[in-house]
Amino acid sequence: xxxLLEASSLVKQLGGRRVVDGVDLKCEAGQIVGLLGPNGxxxxxxxxxxxGFLRPDAGRILVDGVELxxxxxxxxxxxxxxxxxxxxxxDFTVEQNLAVAASxxxxxxxxxxxxxxxxxERFDLGTYAAQKPETLSGGYRRRLMIAxxxxxxxxxxxxxxxxxxxxxxxxxxxxxxxxGLRAEGLGIILTTHYMDEAERLSDALTVLARGRVVAHGxxxxxxxxxxxxxxxxxxxxxxxxxxxxxxDRGRGEPAGVLGAWHVPVSGEELAxxxxxxxxxxxxxxxxxxxxxxxxxxxxx
Amino acid sequence: xxWLGAAVDWQSRAVVMRHLRVYLRNWHTAFLPPALExxxxxxxxGLGLGGYVATLRWQGHPIEYMTYVAPGLLAYATFMTAIFxxxxxxxxxxxxQRTWEGQLTTQIELTHVIWGEVLWAGLLATMYxxxxxxxxxxxxxxxxxxxxxxxxxxxxPVSFVAACAFGALGLCFTALLPTIDHMNLPVxxxxxxxxxxxxxxxxxxxxVLVTLNLANPLYHLAQAFRGLLLGGPxxxxxxxxxxxxxxxxxxxVPLDLRLLRRRVLGD
Numbered sequence: 417x418x419x420l421l422e423a424s425s426l427v428k429q430l431g432g433r434r435v436v437d438g439v440d441l442k443c444e445a446g447q448i449v450g451l452l453g454p455n456g457x458x459x460x461x462x463x464x465x466x467x468g469f470l471r472p473d474a475g476r477i478l479v480d481g482v483e484l485x486x487x488x489x490x491x492x493x494x495x496x497x498x499x500x501x502x503x504x505x506x507d508f509t510v511e512q513n514l515a516v517a518a519s520x521x522x523x524x525x526x527x528x529x530x531x532x533x534x535x536x537e538r539f540d541l542g543t544y545a546a547q548k549p550e551t552l553s554g555g556y557r558r559r560l561m562i563a564x565x566x567x568x569x570x571x572x573x574x575x576x577x578x579x580x581x582x583x584x585x586x587x588x589x590x591x592x593x594x595x596g597l598r599a600e601g602l603g604i605i606l607t608t609h610y611m612d613e614a615e616r617l618s619d620a621l622t623v624l625a626r627g628r629v630v631a632h633g634x635x636x637x638x639x640x641x642x643x644x645x646x647x648x649x650x651x652x653x654x655x656x657x658x659x660x661x662x663x664d665r666g667r668g669e670p671a672g673v674l675g676a677w678h679v680p681v682s683g684e685e686l687a688x689x690x691x692x693x694x695x696x697x698x699x700x701x702x703x704x705x706x707x708x709x710x711x712x713x714x715x716x
Numbered sequence: 717x718x719w720l721g722a723a724v725d726w727q728s729r730a731v732v733m734r735h736l737r738v739y740l741r742n743w744h745t746a747f748l749p750p751a752l753e754x755x756x757x758x759x760x761x762g763l764g765l766g767g768y769v770a771t772l773r774w775q776g777h778p779i780e781y782m783t784y785v786a787p788g789l790l791a792y793a794t795f796m797t798a799i800f801x802x803x804x805x806x807x808x809x810x811x812x813q814r815t816w817e818g819q820l821t822t823q824i825e826l827t828h829v830i831w832g833e834v835l836w837a838g839l840l841a842t843m844y845x846x847x848x849x850x851x852x853x854x855x856x857x858x859x860x861x862x863x864x865x866x867x868x869x870x871x872x873p874v875s876f877v878a879a880c881a882f883g884a885l886g887l888c889f890t891a892l893l894p895t896i897d898h899m900n901l902p903v904x905x906x907x908x909x910x911x912x913x914x915x916x917x918x919x920x921x922x923x924v925l926v927t928l929n930l931a932n933p934l935y936h937l938a939q940a941f942r943g944l945l946l947g948g949p950x951x952x953x954x955x956x957x958x959x960x961x962x963x964x965x966x967x968x969v970p971l972d973l974r975l976l977r978r979r980v981l982g983d
Contacts (some may be wrong), residue, residue, distance in 0.1 A: 519820035
């Protein structure tokens with residue numbers, strides 16, 4: 417079965433700077449691919465190219481077998497987009513927003529008379545159907561944004577930081593909805609700054625840094641490749657000799673968080689460290705995507 | 717997809733329909749101003765100022781000032797409605813309501829958004845002209861003005877084409893100006909001078925202004941409307957409207973697309 421989304425060798429230059437540099441990405445039906453990276457890594461530009469907002473300078477994007485550059489309109493018929501910022505139509509009510517969004521697609525979404533009430537119910541928006549979107553809470557606005565992106569029954573859904581700014585309960589509500597959409601066979605590309613969200617929802621992660629893919633795979637695999645097997649956490653003030661120990665291994669200054677150093681190491685390095693600093697107090701924990709972000713942010 | 721062909725794509729129509737739907741929802745506030753404006757203008761300029769001017773000569777014939785002003789009002793409504801819609805209306809949709817961004821995540825492309833705005837400016841201005849024309853028919857029935865009302869329907873397609881060109885002009889400023897406060901620049905430096913120095917409210921005979929007005933589509937529009945409604949020359953001013961409107965659209969729509977691609981898409 418062909419992938420719903422297949423992007424290869426994407427390049428984009430903005431303002432004289434190469435923002436995206438040879439990115440490959442793939443997403444299959446019923447799969448959530450998390451697109452991660454620190455600020456300025458090229459996530460939003462990549463995403464905008466994938467859903468047809470920006471034209472790549474080079475590279476190829478296939479959406480459901482249709483090449484985006486050749487038949488943008490046909491490719492976009494299979495795509496639903498929930499942007500990072502609310503872009504619903506403030507001139508219309510919640511229910512009208514769904515109808516207006518549907519009017520922007522051909523062939524027209526079938527059976528709208530049933531589809532709209534179904535979405536309102538599924539996203540728990542029925543009570544607010546006649547209200548203007550600006551009267552909704554943050555969580556319900558995001559629900560409306562996702563419902564709007566689904567009104568034409570797309571096969572591929574782009575979720576650009578769908579839970580940013582939401583309280584934990586609202587975030588988990590959105591997670592449930594996204595999980596349900598995956599179960600129905602939608603391919604989903606998700607960007608997020610919440611590492612727990614990426615780990616819990618994504619079947620695969622693609623990590624970008626400085627416009628390039630630096631890792632792809634499962635969360636565990638990506639962390640093992642990019643961060644290490646363990647993270648040593650120790651008080652920076654008491655870590656005499658640790659900086660020199662790291663330098664000897666060709667490593668730079670470790671990430672510092674609130675006076676503590678977080679040092680990613682392999683199993684072998686951990687054993688070496690224990691031998692080198694027998695009386696030092698430290699803790700060892702498993703790496704998280706936060707460590708990955710810190711590592712990528714510190715790299716030149 | 718060519719920029720010109722996009723004008724007739726279903727996506728451009730979908731954008732126009734969206735704007736029309738919003739407009740019709742607020743019909744009671746949307747229809748009243750265009751109906752009241754000509755009444756105010758005809759009373760202020762026609763009865764008020766007209767009391768001092770009484771009659772003037774147009775095409776060698778004496779004419780009541782109020783009758784002279786009536787076709788000018790239709791041209792002025794075309795211009796002002798279209799340009800204000802594409803200046804303020806479009807800017808608000810682009811910048812504050814983020815309507816365009818929402819549309820661009822669908823099968824609508826930027827060229828359609830632009831044509832949608834241009835065609836909507838044309839349609840809205842034409843609807844306003846219908847309302848102003850209805851008021852003028854009332855004034856004609858009351859014997860206050862002497863226009864040939866049978867020609868009023870002919871004005872509508874002319875008004876639509878010219879308004880589309882004015883809409884494309886307004887969008888240019890929408891693409892360039894950083895904030896809504898900067899709208900004062902085109903309003904005071906272009907819109908008001910162009911609106912008032914176009915023989916809409918009074919005849920211009922100064923040779924410099926007459927020469928400048930050869931490149932002013934609003935001047936030709938006012939002259940064409942006057943020719944149709946008062947029985948004067950029509951071919952030359954209508955040709956002027958057609959040529960200048962086509963030229964403006966041919967130059968400004970691709971320019972709008974280029975400017976807005978950079979502004980909206982960051983490309």
